[in-house]
Amino acid sequence: MKFEIQFDEKEFRDYFIFATKLINNATVKGMHRAVKAWERDAKEVAPKVPVLSGWLRDHHRTEVLQGRDLIGVLETYDTPYAATVHSGISRHGTPITYGNADRGSQWISSKLYMFAERYFKIIQEELDK
Numbered sequence: 001m002k003f004e005i006q007f008d009e010k011e012f013r014d015y016f017i018f019a020t021k022l023i024n025n026a027t028v029k030g031m032h033r034a035v036k037a038w039e040r041d042a043k044e045v046a047p048k049v050p051v052l053s054g055w056l057r058d059h060h061r062t063e064v065l066q067g068r069d070l071i072g073v074l075e076t077y078d079t080p081y082a083a084t085v086h087s088g089i090s091r092h093g094t095p096i097t098y099g100n101a102d103r104g105s106q107w108i109s110s111k112l113y114m115f116a117e118r119y120f121k122i123i124q125e126e127l128d129k
Helices: 009-044 082-087 109-114 116-128
Strands: none
Touching: 009 109, 009 116, 109 116
């Protein structure tokens, strides 16, 4: 007896497109949750964002976008001096002294290094649903 395996290319293509959409949507949702977790960490875990009030606080944003070759975008602290404050070096090249021991430089990148595993787990949770 001879068996013949038939391959339905259209059905495969339809399921592949469906699966790709599910994965992309879950990734974007997971990225959004991870970025919000990062935002909370930047504000609540030392070194914290050195803001209590003012322009820096009022011009904070995080965003997750989906494009052809891009799944997530992280944007935050859209001010002329944000990079200077984050790096801890004044525009004159001298170190910035933060008035509170909890606050300091590298409050963005330190959280990405400290909590990267947790952020990836958040994204993975959405993919596992």
